[in-house]
Amino acid sequence: MAATYDIAMKNKDSQEDSSAPIVAVKELRKSFGSRMVLNGISLSVTRGETLAVLGRSGTGKSVLLRLIIGLETPDSGSACIYGQDIAGLALDRLGEIRKKVGFLFQHAALYDSLTVAENVAFPLEHHRRDLSGSERDDKVKQLLAEVGMEGDLQKMPSEISGGMQKRVGLARALALEPEILLLDEPTAGLDPISSGEINDLILTLQRERQMASIVVTHDLLSARTIANSLALLDQGKVVIEGKFEDLQQSDIGFVKEFLRQS
Numbered sequence: 195m196a197a198t199y200d201i202a203m204k205n206k207d208s209q210e211d212s213s214a215p216i217v218a219v220k221e222l223r224k225s226f227g228s229r230m231v232l233n234g235i236s237l238s239v240t241r242g243e244t245l246a247v248l249g250r251s252g253t254g255k256s257v258l259l260r261l262i263i264g265l266e267t268p269d270s271g272s273a274c275i276y277g278q279d280i281a282g283l284a285l286d287r288l289g290e291i292r293k294k295v296g297f298l299f300q301h302a303a304l305y306d307s308l309t310v311a312e313n314v315a316f317p318l319e320h321h322r323r324d325l326s327g328s329e330r331d332d333k334v335k336q337l338l339a340e341v342g343m344e345g346d347l348q349k350m351p352s353e354i355s356g357g358m359q360k361r362v363g364l365a366r367a368l369a370l371e372p373e374i375l376l377l378d379e380p381t382a383g384l385d386p387i388s389s390g391e392i393n394d395l396i397l398t399l400q401r402e403r404q405m406a407s408i409v410v411t412h413d414l415l416s417a418r419t420i421a422n423s424l425a426l427l428d429q430g431k432v433v434i435e436g437k438f439e440d441l442q443q444s445d446i447g448f449v450k451e452f453l454r455q456s
């Protein structure tokens with residue numbers, strides 16, 4: 195109860211001060227064995243803002259998102275949501291915060307033995323016990339319609355393409371009407387038209403719900419389209435953070451090379 199109250203109060207504070215970061219990462223460091231993956235990363239997002247995190251394969255973008263929701267613990271530094279250090283939270287408080295976070299895993303991570311509809315219903319069954327069965331079914335249909343998957347309710351994940359799995363994963367991430375959205379490669383594996391549709395959807399969500407979003411992507415066009423700011427990672431550091439134009443005007447060799455290859 196106390197945890198819920200604390201978070202509600204922090205929400206209230208951050209809504210009053212729209213410049214307060216909702217997610218704030220400070221000097222985050224993480225190694226696996228002798229391999230240093232993140233070497234002092236600092237980033238933040240406020241309400242209504244979308245930050246795109248770019249970087250080559252293996253630079254630690256997925257690890258960064260996993261640290262933010264407490265699936266990994268940092269060696270040092272902090273990842274805070276509503277000012278609360280995720281690594282230091284007891285499980286019940288972490289659970290309260292996670293309810294406010296919609297997370298799309300890089301490989302969609304649908305439950306193989308559940309249908310598309312059951313996958314999206316899953317968080318509602320666990321966290322929205324106030325809904326009746328038919329209200330839940332309606333909500334599932336509405337969420338799947340938002341991502342253009344309303345015709346595939348009874349299919350199994352193995353029967354749909356990777357891109358379609360991503361869309362179902364996105365519908366599931368949105369089920370609890372999150373205030374924070376963490377998307378790991380939402381357009382990877384999608385054809386340009388489907389990618390464009392996902393970008394439009396993210397933009398609409400941002401406009402309507404004013405979430406704080408972090409989107410990891412290889413897709414520079416997608417990043418330009420959906421993000422207010424872009425951060426490019428390399429060798430465990432943020433090489434540059436700014437608007438797309440800032441990246442274009444940068445003299446840093448790595449930034450020029452990254453833009454040239456993308």
Ligand SMILES: Nc1ncnc2c1ncn2[C@@H]1O[C@H](COP(=O)(O)OP(=O)(O)OP(=O)(O)O)[C@@H](O)[C@H]1O
Nearest residue numbers: 226229231249250251252253254255256257258300
């Ligand atoms: N649990 C883990 N144990 C050991 N090493 C890990 C673990 N998770 C990630 N790594 C390593 O950390 C590095 C960064 O991984 P990460 O998945 O974050 O890269 P990425 O930037 O998301 O790459 P991609 O663009 O290919 O998805 C990789 O070298 C990876 O092998």
Ligand SMILES: [Mg+2]
Nearest residue numbers: 255256257300
């Ligand atoms: Mg990744």
